[in-house]
Amino acid sequence: MKVAVIFGTRPEAIKLAPIIKELEKNGFLDVTVISTGQHKEMLEPILEWFEISPDYDLELMKPNQTLSSLSALCIERLEVVLNKISPDLLITQGDTTTAFISSLVAFYNKIKVAHVEAGLRTYNNLSPWPEEVNRNLISKIADFHFAPTDNNKNNLLQENVTKEKVFVTGNTVIDALLFSAEKVTKENIYPEELEAFFTGGLKEKKLVLITGHRRENFGKGFIGISEAIRALANSNPNVYFIYPLHLNPNVQETVREYLSDLENVKLIKPLGYPEFISAMKRSTLILTDSGGVQEEGPGLGKPILVMRDNTERPEALKHGTVKLVGTNKSNIINAVQELLSNKEIYDKMANAVNPYGDGTAAKQIVSILQEKKNLV
Structure with a gap:
């Protein structure tokens, strides 16, 4: 199975880094890492910290850019890359412009989409803006929904997402946090x-x-x-x-x-x-x-x-x-x-218990993709 992983902002890179590292350990998966450069200056240190080197950088950002112009440029440049590498699956994360537009381009090209951190909702389209609409639209496209919590899963089920497509895994941000907290203390x-x-x-x-x-x-x-x-x-x-x-x-x-x-x-x-x-x-x-x-x-x-x-x-x-x-x-x-x-x-x-998992979300996600690879 050929897998593309895409991110553009610092939070996306942090939350996808544990998945990328887990995928790289797996011989069954051919992994291509794509950066849109939505937060280019803030991305580079994160990639260095997690020792990740993107295979493609779309370099989307321009001065005084609107969301519309960013989206249009992302569609144009990402389609060229996806046509070149022909992945079976695109993994995207969260609710950014990168996440939504990449899901849309994958859909246009009949590529399956896995959405990490799926099912978050405020039910207010203007708060947070534009993230609330972005993640709702991704949920209409995605084939695999990796929900951090049962509450996120229930949101998706209430929106008529098929239950077989929803998996509760915890949040990969905890994976990244535990790794990094240990490393900053040690160093x-x-x-x-x-x-x-x-x-x-x-x-x-x-x-x-x-x-x-x-x-x-x-x-x-x-x-x-x-x-x-x-x-x-x-x-x-x-x-x-x-x-x-x-x-x-x-x-x-x-x-x-x-x-x-x-x-x-x-x-x-x-x-x-x-x-x-x-x-x-x-x-x-x-x-x-x-x-x-x-x-x-x-x-x-x-x-x-x-x-x-x-x-x-x-x-x-x-x-x-x-x-x-x-x-x-x-x-x-x-x-x-x-x-x-x-x-x-x-x-x-x-001392309250953190509801977002125990730091094994990435392992769970890659294991599920292995198990379901015949559906991709």
Whole structure:
């Protein structure tokens, strides 16, 4: 069986890396790795970390590119590659433009599609945008749906996806996390900007790690987030707030305007994946609007406060590993302050069971593909 694996963003590469490595161990599978380069600068260190070298790079990104122009270019360039290599199966992950468009091109060329991280839903097409629509459309195309949880499986079954096509495997992000957490500890890797928190005079200080990049939070949302962090920093002078700033100007401009003058708020450059894992391990709690961090943080025993109004990961809410706080200033302040001051509530979140698996998702996925290869 000839298999193509495609990714374009850093999260996709992280979550597909364990599958690629598992496929490479398997002599029955001829593997071609394709990068669309959707997040080119952020991809290269990830590929180096996991020792993955793409066979094809579509180099899609251009300045001031719209989603429509990105999609059109992806269709054009990916079709050329797929026609050249003629895979039996395309493996795609998640809900990005790369994931949706590659699934569509595979369908147009009568290539089977395996969707990793299938069945996530918010049932709000504008949140997250455009991811919610992307993953819904992929589910209409895919032949194999690898769902992280039973809840994701049930979402697919309710949408009339045939149950024989849905497999609950856990999430490969945990595979990548456990591998990387062990490696950063062994190699003593941490962000240079945070050296004092690892080896210097700030080793014992509480640290709140912040990430934010969602389009739906641009403008008013990031103002609310920034105002909340400012208030928390002023009322907790012995707590440090570490914010690796996303490169998008819509994030940079607002956050810097509100937070750049505070001594215990550190605005730093985006972290590489191993450095970010190290920062998560060192943190007391995490404020985020990310999807993947909702899965990774609990794997390291960190309470997660989600700065969104909804989440496609309700299992985390049910298990108590995350809490929704939105972008409302008061909600963020109250939730962070509670975790900083109430040990019982903190310990309950920190010790909750992570619902996203035990780090064997990639092995399960490749085993299923081996077993079902006659259907491809």
